[in-house]
Amino acid sequence: MxxxxxxxxxxxxxxxxxxxxxxxxxxxxxxxxxxxxxxxLWLGLNSIKTQFQIESQDLSLLPGDFDRVARATVNGPDGREIFVIGDLPGWVLNWSDLSAAERADQDVAGFLAGLEGNALYALRSHLGEVAPAARAMIAEEGLPEWLNRYGALTPTAREAFDLNAVVETLDEDQQRLLLEYLGQPPYEPNRIVTQALVTAPNPETGEAMQWAIPNPNATSEFFPGRAVDGSIDGVVRLPADSVTATRTVSPAWENYAEPLAGDAFGLTIDFTTCITNSVLVTVIATFITLLINSMAAFALSKYTFRGQTFFLVLILATLMVPATITLVGVFKAIDATGLSGSIWGVIVPGAATPAGVFLLRQYMLTIPEELLEAARMDSASEWKVFWRIVLPLALPAIAALGILSIIWRWNDLIIPMIAISTNTEAYTIQLCLLAFRGEQVSQEHYRLAMTVVSLIPTTLVFIFLQKYITTGIANTGMK
Known part of the structure; x- marks a missing residue:
């Protein structure tokens, strides 16, 4: 320092x-x-934000959230009713973010037993208890079994069953439960969203009250708010400068723990396995790359043979070909050799790199020929000359190439996509990052956290070994 x-x-x-x-x-x-x-810094701070905070596009710098309440929408014979439910446990508000094990630990039935009316209907749908309760009622009341598959039938097939006759035998609550289960009008799906709990004066009386508003971070001059105590119907415009919100800083460390433990909600990818695969690919591929490149560079720098210049130019010419042009050929080669779906399909295609051959050749040109001739006069084999003299003297360039190869292999995405995309067990860390976003699931909080994890190895390599990179490249080509 x-x-x-x-x-x-x-x-x-x-x-x-x-x-x-x-x-x-x-x-x-x-x-x-x-x-x-x-x-x-932005990536690190966002990686410990909750899923809700990221999906709501909260631009605040620190991770955390406002105190929250639930805004419920209930559909019934009287139309749509929107109201606020306060004092709900955190596990209820964050139900969609809980894993299967966390949901199993909650007493959902006991919680719903203390509710009635619209609050019961909204929270029963929110907690996914409509279907289990309806199936239990069908079994207890001895109702027809076709009710359990009625919702999946086509309109033509439904004409063979008299749903109204069954509904008329039930009381009002049972009718509602059955029709919600079957998705029949007027019982459209009930819904609950969380909103921020704030304090602001009543625009009419000036009395301080609690309100539910969508996003306190919005830049508008007024916020649409609903009274938490239900004393005011509908939405009230609250001046932004009169709103006071309580925010707590709470890092979401589970963004790191759950994927690494294989418990990421909605995903079947084990990120620890992905890291292991990336380590194996990086280590093995780097070793093979250094071996092949150093042998090729030794031949091009210390031997004189017919076509030497042609081969050197040919190797350097491949640097001018964009990698995307060769993707189809690489894919066909991987598939033809049976390496598709295996990590060897990622390791082998990049075993020799033109840039590595050129870097090592230029450095080996600085090694005096007299040393090699002296070793040959002492009956040293060509392998011993290469292994005992050339490699030790070229160690700075080899170290530089090794570090660059580690960074290249660790961050590679194109080759894994065409070689192992069909086998999730062989996924590397970059492919696993893609799995956090798809058509059915979007877990950006996990992807941000795992992106930070993926940056750690290459960052440490660069920080502690950068002197070998600068030394190896700076001395390349010097006489």
Missing amino acids: SAVWEFMARTQGRNGRLTWTDWLSYAYLMLGFLIILLPV
Whole structure:
């Protein structure tokens, strides 16, 4: 740290005085620091926000949420009724975010037993208890079995059954439960959404009251609010400057714990397995890459043979071909060799890299020929010359290529997509990140957290081994 501070404290002026060049340099350094740091800071803070906070596009910097209440919508013979339900437990408000194990730990039946009226109807639908309660009622009342499959029948097939005759034998609550279960009018699906609980004066009386509003972070001058105590019907316009909301900072560490433990809700991907696969691919592929590239570079730099220049030009020419052009050929090669669905299908295609061959060749050209000739005069084989002399002397360039190969392989997405996309057990970390968003599920809070996890290995490699990168590249081609 002392060396860093000494460097940062240097000035062009005498006696520590800052000149305009110093100010410009510090401004440039600060700008570069912010350009690099701010996206990383944004990613890290968003990775510990809850799913609700991310999906509601909450732009606040810190993770946390407002105190919340439920706004219920109930449909019935009297039309649609919208009202606010306060003092609900947190597990009820966050029911859709709970895993199967967490839901099993809650006493849903006991909770619903203390409710009645519209609150019961709304929360019964919200907690997914309409179908189990309806099936239990059908069995207890001895109702026809075809009721359980009535909702899946076509309109023509339903004509063979007299639903009205069955409904007329039930009391009002039973009728409602059965028709909600079957999705028959006027009982459209009931719905509950959470809203922020705020305090604001009544626009008419000035009395401080509690209100439910959609988003306190909105930039509008007025918020649409509903009275929590139900004393005022409908929506009331609340001036934004009169609204007071209570926000608690609560990092959602489960965004990291659940995917790593294989308990991510709505997903069957085990992120720990993905990390293991990525480690295996990166380590094995990097070792093979270094071996093949170093042998090719040794031949191109220390041997003279017919076609040497042609092969070098051919290797370098492949750098000019975009990788997307070769995807079809790579896919056919992987499929023809039987490597599709295996991590070897990811490892083998990139075993030799033109950039790596060129980097090592240029460095090996700096190794004196006299050393190799002296070893050959001592009866050293070509393999021993390569292994005992060339490799140790080329270690800086090999280390630089190894670090770059680790970064390339760890962050690679294209080859895994065409090689192992059909086998979830072989997914690498980048493919697993894609699995957090699909047609049926969107778990952005998990994806942000796992993106941070995926950045950690390459960041540590770059931070602690960057000197080998600069040394290896800087010395390449020097005589």
